[in-house]
Amino acid sequence: xxxxxxxxxxxxxxxxxxxxxxAFFSAIGAAMMVIxxxxxxxxxxxxxxxxxxxxxxxxAGEVPIGDAKFIRFxxxxxxxxxxxxxxxxxxxxxxxxxxCVVKWDEKxxxxxxxxxxxxxxxSGTVLGGPAPAPLPSFxxxxxxxxxxxxxx
Amino acid sequence: MELETLELGPLKIRNKxxxxxxxxxxxxxxxxxxxxxxxxxxxxxxxLTFWACFGGISxxxxxxxxxxxxxxxxxxEPSIMKAHSSVARIMNDVPxxxxxxxxxxxxxxxxxITILIHMTKxxxxxxxxxxxxxxxxxxxxxxxxxxxxxxxxxxxPWTQLAYWATVVGTETPAAMPxxxxxxxxxxxxxxxxxxxxxxxxxxxxxxILPLILASIVGLHLVQIRRQxxxxxx
Ligand code: FES
Numbered sequence: 001x002x003x004x005x006x007x008x009x010x011x012x013x014x015x016x017x018x019x020x021x022x023a024f025f026s027a028i029g030a031a032m033m034v035i036x037x038x039x040x041x042x043x044x045x046x047x048x049x050x051x052x053x054x055x056x057x058x059x060a061g062e063v064p065i066g067d068a069k070f071i072r073f074x075x076x077x078x079x080x081x082x083x084x085x086x087x088x089x090x091x092x093x094x095x096x097x098x099x100c101v102v103k104w105d106e107k108x109x110x111x112x113x114x115x116x117x118x119x120x121x122x123s124g125t126v127l128g129g130p131a132p133a134p135l136p137s138f139x140x141x142x143x144x145x146x147x148x149x150x151x152x
Numbered sequence: 153m154e155l156e157t158l159e160l161g162p163l164k165i166r167n168k169x170x171x172x173x174x175x176x177x178x179x180x181x182x183x184x185x186x187x188x189x190x191x192x193x194x195x196x197x198x199x200l201t202f203w204a205c206f207g208g209i210s211x212x213x214x215x216x217x218x219x220x221x222x223x224x225x226x227x228x229e230p231s232i233m234k235a236h237s238s239v240a241r242i243m244n245d246v247p248x249x250x251x252x253x254x255x256x257x258x259x260x261x262x263x264x265i266t267i268l269i270h271m272t273k274x275x276x277x278x279x280x281x282x283x284x285x286x287x288x289x290x291x292x293x294x295x296x297x298x299x300x301x302x303x304x305x306x307x308x309p310w311t312q313l314a315y316w317a318t319v320v321g322t323e324t325p326a327a328m329p330x331x332x333x334x335x336x337x338x339x340x341x342x343x344x345x346x347x348x349x350x351x352x353x354x355x356x357x358x359x360i361l362p363l364i365l366a367s368i369v370g371l372h373l374v375q376i377r378r379q380x381x382x383x384x385x
Contacts, residue, residue: 041338043340043342076343098320099319099322099323099326101319115316127174
């Protein structure tokens with residue numbers, strides 16, 4: 001008895017092989033699409049923000065005594081305050097509670113968060129409110145009429 | 153042979169043209185049977201109370217959100233320079249803009265409330281139990297997606313409230329170990345909230361989430377139809 005064409009071709013295993021290859025290559029194709037889509041969505045470095053330098057320098061005249069200047073330092077908003085003749089402080093102004101930007105209140109010489117009312121003194125210490133940690137502070141000094149801020 | 157009257161549940165259609173149009177579609181797709189079984193002669197259990205309506209009410213609000221949202225997109229401009237002024241324009245200058253935006257903003261709050269009532273009802277009366285566990289999971293997913301819609305929509309008017317709420321809202325996941333900081337970076341599209349964040353949230357709010365939400369709503373409804381309404385307690 002001669003075998004039929006279908007027997008010789010062994011359709012069952014062929015079909016399975018084709019099915020599995022189709023699934024395999026589709027999976028590879030799908031995986032290859034995920035990479036460009038993910039990279040497309042991931043924020044690019046230049047959008048991270050300016051002011052990434054580890055130290056910065058600007059004329060002391062920009063912060064008169066009894067005033068404050070908001071700057072960007074280490075990629076985050078920060079403030080330089082001169083409450084009086086002697087003092088000069090530089091602090092991060094990103095609230096340690098949930099990241100709002102705190103404001104400097106001239107009268108009380110405190111930093112206050114508008115979001116949930118955390119309060120800090122000019123050394124960053126928590127005075128009240130929900131903030132769990134002090135504001136990080138930076139080293140600040142005046143040299144030749146320039147204010148220099150550095151990471152501690 | 154042409155029908156004199158076409159009976160569709162309680163409807164009796166006598167208009168010749170209407171009958172011919174309906175029969176033309178019915179001959180090809182058999183819609184009459186579906187309409188009879190699924191709508192006109194669908195038996196709704198007698199034990200249902202007003203509390204069973206909240207899923208449907210949420211669905212209705214969802215439709216309202218799609219309609220008003222599409223209308224708002226006509227005038228809204230997703231740029232940090234123009235977002236706030238374009239919303240102000242919708243509120244003050246565009247005829248009935250205040251109404252469209254009001255329905256959208258209040259609807260979003262209302263939808264959360266009706267969904268919570270719906271979920272409470274399902275939970276308290278134990279409807280989530282077998283064989284409906286899967287639909288509970290689908291429903292919770294819908295709830296989370298709705299929260300995602302609320303969160304992304306909140307930033308779009310670019311007000312102080314919107315801005316700082318998003319600062320706080322994107323800072324919260326940053327508390328997660330390991331992935332937290334990356335997640336915040338990804339959500340914001342950078343270190344800070346800015347134009348990129350606004351554009352991202354806009355895309356998520358008007359395109360990505362609505363498409364996902366609508367298809368999962370479909371899944372939710374199909375499951376209800378397959379399983380039927382649960383019996384009395
Ligand atoms: S973010 Fe500053 S108190 Fe909450």
